[in-house]
Amino acid sequence: MKRSQTGFAHFAIVLVLMVIAVVVGVGYYVLSKNRDSSQGSQSVSSNRNESGSSTDCPDPLLVPPVDTEKVTSILYPGQTRGGQYKPHGGFRMDGSSNAVEVKAPMDAKLVAGSRYIEQGEQQVLLDFQTSCGVNFRFDHLLTLSPEIQAVVDTLPPAKPDDSRTTNFDEQISVKTGDVIATAVGFAKTNNAAFDFGVYDTRQPNSASKDSKYKAAHPDLDNNEQLKYAVCWLDLFSPAIANTLKALPAGDQASGKSSDYCI
Secondary structure, X not given: OHHXXXXXXXXXXXXXXXXXXXXXXXXXXXXXXXXXXHHHHHHHHHHOOOOOOOOOOOOOOOOOOOOHHXXXXXXXXXXXXXXXXXXXXXXXXXXXXXXXXXXXXXXXXXXXEEEEEEOOEEEEEEEEEOOOOEEEEEEEEEEEOHHHXXXXXXXXXXXXXXXXXXXXXXXXXXXXXXXXXXXXXXXXXXXXEEEEEXXXXXXXXXXXXXXXXXXXXXXXXXXXXXXXXXXXXXXXXXXXXXXXXXOOEOOOOOOOOOOOOO
16 A cells, blocks of 8 residues: 555656646747747837838939029038028029929928918928938928918918927828929018928938037937938939039038038
């Protein structure tokens, strides 16, 4: 009888050890699967750009938003003009009437805007967002296309020197080459010009990594324009880029100096 009890005890111990081994094995397998899954998610996340976009951008990225034959000088992005730092640049059409067409430089959605009073005239600022992580902005638009005007009519009334933007409830799409505006600048003073800024949110610009740039812009981390503005002159085809770079600078004080254009 004692032998039988001893044998049963040994059998029970072996059985318990086998159960423990199975439990440990299953637990290790599950843990390994979870860890592999977690690492896979992190890898996918780290490979996505900052904007979370997945659509490839066109190459070249931009087509000119204006007839380059009418452009007389270039306002360079990333320089001080009029005592203020400007991440955006612009086009001047000196000697031309204000009747200048502005067109979409790439496919995008109109996401925000502002209408405000400056020098006694209403000006319009528009923000566009693309599906590939690149955004662009126009400012100092005077007369808009009917489709764009219908959206701008939903903005708050224009106030003097208050260009704060408002997001549109309805975001309309535009295609490359669509007319955005038919007149720009200030008609009363025959100032034919408009601002143009491009912001590549796929990664911070090179200037944002420079210690002098950081010191000059303490609000860098909270200012997307300062962080993502780029030299849009380099984003056209080489022939167009060379043509525009050969033009005089639109600002006499800062010339062609730029934190973004090399």
